[in-house]
Amino acid sequence: MQPVVALAAEVRRRGHDVRLCVPPNFIDWVGGLGFTATPIGIAMRQPAGPPLRRPPRRRRSRSARWSRTSRETSSTPPRRPPRGAT
Incomplete structure (x- = not known):
């Protein structure tokens, strides 16, 4: 809401006339700042519980790391043999 x-x-x-459409529970706050506001949508609220945490990152096994860096998936082209060498 603050950027709006x-x-x-x-x-x-x-110098313009400003009217805002905000969630119903922000009407008093926006009105207190001197704006005309119309309620729209549903009431927004803070999460009821503690903030969500990201799940821990899973570590890749060595074989998974090797397969990702193998020659088949590498973005570098294969080397050409030197001239004259066949």
């Missing part, structure tokens, strides 16, 4: 309110404040500062 910052943009609205700048537009208002430049």
Whole structure:
């Protein structure tokens, strides 16, 4: 919500009439900043529990690392034999 309110404040500062459509539970906050607001959508809220954590990264086995760096999957082209060598 803050980027929208910052943009609205700048537009208002430049002399335009600003009206915002915001979630219902932000109406009082936006109105307190001096904007006309219309409720739209559902109420947004903070997550009920603790912040979500990323799952731990799985380590690749050596064989998986080797297969990824093998010649077949390498982006470098194969070397040509020297001239005259056949």
